[in-house]
Amino acid sequence: MIAPNEIEAILITLKIDKNQVLFILLTSDGTINRMGNGSADCKDNNLYIGKTGTLPMISQLRSMITPEMQEFLHKTFDVPDKKGRTCELKILLSNDKVETGVQFIYGEHSQGPPREFANVVRKAVELTEG
Numbered sequence: 001m002i003a004p005n006e007i008e009a010i011l012i013t014l015k016i017d018k019n020q021v022l023f024i025l026l027t028s029d030g031t032i033n034r035m036g037n038g039s040a041d042c043k044d045n046n047l048y049i050g051k052t053g054t055l056p057m058i059s060q061l062r063s064m065i066t067p068e069m070q071e072f073l074h075k076t077f078d079v080p081d082k083k084g085r086t087c088e089l090k091i092l093l094s095n096d097k098v099e100t101g102v103q104f105i106y107g108e109h110s111q112g113p114p115r116e117f118a119n120v121v122r123k124a125v126e127l128t129e130g
Contacts, residue, residue, distance in 0.1 A: 001073070001100075004065040008095040010058055012124050015088045016040050016108065023047070024124045026058040034128045038121065040085065040108060048128075057127045064120050065093070072102045072117070082107030089113055091120065 007028075014022035014036075021042035025033040030052040036042045073093070085108040092101035104113040112118060 001070055002093055002095060002098045004062045006095050006098075007058065007062050007065070007093050009093070010061050010124070011090070011092040011094075011101075012121055013088075013090045014038050014121070017085045018088075022121075022125070024128055026056070026061065026124065026127075028056055028058055030056045032057060032128055038125055057124075060127060061120055061124060064116070064123060066116060069114075069116050072114070073100045074102075076103040076105065077113075079104075079106040079110055081110070083110045084108030087112065089117070089121065091117060 009025065009027045012022065012024045013020065021036045021040065022038035023033070023035040025031065032050045032052065033047060035047045036044055082105075087104075087106050087108055089104045089106075089112070090101060092099065094100070102117070104117065106112050113121075
């Protein structure tokens, strides 16, 4: 297990029908990498790389990681009877000692990941807009 305040990097990827539509990497040194917007038909394949000069954005995501969410780590959840295109969401957490994460595989029109994980993804997208 990794304590939220010990997370040094968060990587979020979303693929729809094996096409990467979102890639976000936030690190404790302020590094920001982003590609895509997460929409099903995203065509933006440019990788944007930057760095914050103030409080790293990762701190806002760290505060969203609950003990209940940590129970999902080290697992893959594959929703049966997928409706629509196949979606693969991965959320990886790491520091210099531990790398862990969770993967959700679901249909575009099926039940997706638990709300807490979806909220982390939405917040990461919001933080890295513009």
